[in-house]
Amino acid sequence: MKSSKSEKIVIGTIRVHPRGFGFVEPEDRSIEQIFIPPFLLGGAVEGDVVEILVSEKPNEKGPEGKVCHIIKRGRSHIAGTITHLIGKKKALAYTPLLGTRTPVTVNSTSSLKPGDRVVIHVTSWTSKGEGPKGKIMRVLGSISDPSVDLIACIEEYNLPDSFELQAIEEANALGISVSENECQNRKDLRNLVCMTIDPETAKDFDDALSITKDKTGIYHLGVHIADVSHYVKRDSFLDKEARERCNSIYFPGVCIPMLPEALSNELCSLKPKVDRLAVSVLMKLSSDGKILDYEIVRSVIHSRKRFSYEEAKLVLDRKKKSPYFKHLKLFVELCRLLKKERYQRGSIEFALPDVQILVDEKGKPEGLKLVEYDITHQLVEEFMLKTNEIVATHLSKMGKPLTYRIHDEPSVENLKEFAYLASLFGFKVSEIPTMEELQTLFDQARGSPHGQFLATSFIRSMKLASYSCENIGHYGLMLDHYTHFTSPIRRYIDLIVHRVLFNDNGHNLEEIAFKCSEQERLSAKAENSMIRLKKLRLLLKRQKETPRQPWKATVTTVKPMGFAFELDELLIEGFIHVSKIGRDFYTFNEKKKSLIGSHFHEVFTSGDSIIVTLKGVNLITGEAHFELAKCS
Template sequence: MTQKEKILAFMREDAYKPLLIEELVSVLDIPREEMGDFLSIMDDLEAEGCIIKTKKKKYGATERMGLIVGRFQGNERGFGFVIPDDDTIADLFVPLEEANGAMHNDRVIARYTRAIIEGKRAEGEIIRILKRANETIVGTFENSKYFGFVVADDKKISQDVFIPKDEFNGAKAGQKVIVKVTRWPEARRNPEGKIIEILGHKDDPGTDILSVIKQFNLSEEFPDDVIRQAEGVSDTVQEAEIPKRRDLRHLKIVTIDGEDAKDLDDAVSIEKLDNGNYKLGVHIADVSHYVTENSPLDKEAFKRATSVYLVDRVIPMLPKKLSNGICSLNPQIERLTLSVFMQIDSTGRVVDYEIFDSVIKTKERMTYSNVTKILEDEDPDLLERYKDLIDEFKLMKELALILRQKRIDRGSIDFDFPEAKIILNEMGKPVEIKKYEITISNKIIEEFMLVCNETVAENMFWANSPFVYRVHEDPDPEKIENFNTLLYNLGYHLKGIAKLHPKTLQQLLGKIKGKKEERIISTIMLRSLMKAKYSHENLGHFGLAAKYYCHFTSPIRRYPDLVIHRIIKESIRKGIQPDREKYLKTFVQEAAKQSSEREIAAQEAERETEDLKKAEYMKDQVGEEFEGVISSVTSFGMFVELDNTIEGLVRVSSLEDDYYIYDDKHYSLIGENKKKVYKIGDMLKVKLVRADVATRQIDFIVIDDENGTTEDDTQNFITDTTVEKNKPAKGRTKKPNKPNKIKDKAKAKKRRRK
């Protein structure tokens, strides 16, 4: 046990009471010559939030003092939640007046002000900010005669940043900028800052995506030392490396990916054995051979943790020299791989497997569309072109369906949420948005990667090796109880929720398939489950109903895959030595945490670019009519989803034929007088009245068949929602006496924006 661990363990003992630093030194018998190290350790523990120093300068362990350490998740209305480090503790609600200067994503310490009572969540206040998350903020600059302010693109940052006149640095109204915070917010006082970079006018092509990239701290450029290392990597496999590996160049191995994919990191092979079993080969690019541990490439990959797929570009985890070159399993070219051969019987059970270093040469670079045309449409041209592989494709389909059925039988949950395919022109403008079609070829690769990931995870679990697992923990019983209440109101019921099995949820999804309530039940079910993450512990995967699971198949674009490749290779080559094992146990925890956090950021950035392009696409169609389905109902309106996945809001205030009351038990709006009901799953004819790219907000109004909706009605709605927004900010032309007056003006401006 390290000195740091000993100090913390002592302070967490039941008999411990807060002590002054002098008292701790005496009790722990710290020698004079070790005082410097001791004080440094205490500072580290305090900075990490493990301990806290009281106003009386006494030290105690935070959890022993009833405090919560975690991340502050802001809301555009000013309140927020503390997401505890300890995931066994429920999130803590923090009212606006108790945030005390905390901003979205800040690391904080909070204390309870109200316990959980009568089903209401606990409330608390921020008492200390351990680490600020937003040293720079991306937003839109607005100015007046004497001062300016930046409205953050991230709506979870509720306060505008005040900019003194001499810190504009050339910024003009309407431009997207990066502001460096020079003074953090306090109670009743907005943050202050200075403009450090101008990205371009908000309406200029490309500025929108660039703003998202900057907002989420994504980097398209790699550091010089990373580029130098990448450039030093050979474009071809070195001959000296081939004899060290099993040679699979003679096998019929293919990649199957999307038409636009350039980082091909997985390939497959298949054959039917004499005993009737299938021999499935999954061959994954050996990225770890080129990205060596603790090298510049490795450190940058750890920092990024994942590739990010925005609507118009990919921000890769590794430089293109590797991701699209030597690490990509391009056709008819020798490539180094890590292979898993699995012998699978007719029920989908893996009866034998082996994992080893290999060298391959893929026969073809197949696409999802072509494989589907071969298997489903029997396209004559493709059948002739790929005649040497047709039998293999048929075997792949056969095995994939067996594996899929096995997953379903054990209870694996498959959500059917449509994904959008957004097509842009050369200027980055969206010209078409449609549903992304999932075909048999997608399912083949999905099932093969899933069974491979499970096989590898189980192997390493029983090897008792340090590892990074992909986990999905059992759901919180309270959330499932609330979900069951919703189901009851919609005519369904879950049994055995005290010890819920994923098969129960899978069966429910089967019952609601194709019904009006399918979308809302699926959505609330997903929200009731835990989020998948990376962990050094094998906690199982609830959604897949799998005891063992990891991410092994995409080391080009995911850091956990790269880490476990190294561990697997070390394990099968020479075994992991005790000192090395000790190091790896610590490192896999760090890698799991970093990768989970960056995955969330990547998902948010991807969602943000999708939402803005959807709003931009609809902007040119204001006044047009559409048919959609009610996907969600709230107290302020109902969301209508079009067939192309675009979703817009019909506000309650726009329903003028009656007063509508929100029925929260049945997720519906009911007319007080005429008793007309709007509920989830209903088809509606709507007219688009607003599409705001800045807020990502799309607004519809219902076309009333009885009364009709005129162009005047539409114009009135647009006027009501835009005139207030664009009205000059009252008092903006006067120079404030003190910056803390900005908060009230910012609030007024936000009310106008809404």
């Protein structure tokens, strides 16, 4: 295919966003990813290897292109849900991979019903203008059954659902405890008062903490990380499984681990009251939180206490007694010093609460739990950030090859758009705001009705962090050197960094960095898909309990055709078409990014608080339909 002088041909793998557009990761890693608009996908789906025509016309958001040829399909099996029966021999299936506009025609049986979730072998993607065709390989269950959500998600995203027998046998052969022989040639830190602070339901404890403060005001902080590399040797069956998975995946109530539970929840996990092998980063910090010295050693530790975030907060608030109160107070003291240092260099903290979905043993959602980003979460995060920074800087100074955690700065256009959005709420920043201005803005907005909306909007405008052997720094943290080291039980990159640290070299780091970045994004898509489905089930439950329940929501984006919004409680997105607003004829003001009524002059703009009611939920397509009740 010939291309014009302003275009070039690139080959790469396409990743398709749920909203319909895609990004191509070129095979040539020196080329940045290329945006593909929805109408230029050319029939390509997630994971396909494609040939694209890239326009080299200037674009502030980066290069764009169109798919001109599908070289290789990424998969032959896809998951879907039956929507219609066509006679006795055929049916139509909706598949998240292809979307609502491209149903798959499949074979039918007498027992097949609309709502059945199925695994389809695609026999033909397109033929003579017809859509995809396939054969049903397996019926998983009904869309109405939440216990099927996990296996359906595994099939949809092609996730691992079990470990190879050889990997299980390797894990079991490692035993259940640490022997004294294994403690040889390690720094014995069993006398240190170590503790873990994790979510209530956690079982894989990657990190433990210890702290003292001497008479001169110097802090002695120990961050002790599970020594997974001691057990998972390069090219072993365990290593091959971990390298294929790249990370653990967390769904409401269940986890798909990177390592078998004999390691992830037992031998590697830094459980209390037992000896465990670790890699310890022992830091000395001044009275104002500056690093004076550090040591990185292989160690053996003995955790004294397993704190949940909730219990640690109760102890700090003096609502519960604990012999470790003074340790927790020192953690908080040092945490605040590190936060101050981080703010001074321009790093941003959003401090957003987390909304967790509570499910029963069958996967049925029962409610929500709001987890505040309180000081117990902050201190763990600050210590992990500092540890990752120290390890990255240490390895970089030694000239060792390293997989960095990098984060590019947002585009000028995105910064301008956010600055304008902030101005709509009375926050004044420069046209292209600095990190210092942004942090001031988020500090001022925190706790306000629009604080979470502004923080979420900025996060969405930023580029994704990724792994790379080429260090460009970390924009969000404002660091020159950063890596991931502190979670080797659940992230393969961290395991690799541990190996590099102790001279186990020779890995293809570029390939590992690329694969881990890709798998991280896939895992996030799977997690978000599952979370949305559970939220929709909860929405249906609420509707049955309280029909016509009003929901508070915040307008997120305004377009000529209507506006998108997000429910304040469930964080589910919805859309109101301009024709459904009612009462008036609305026109779009491009400059103000607002819809304005011609007669009553009612205005809808980003950040507005509205009230909506639920019209219906389609569990198959993952859509919720709302109507506008009133403005608040």
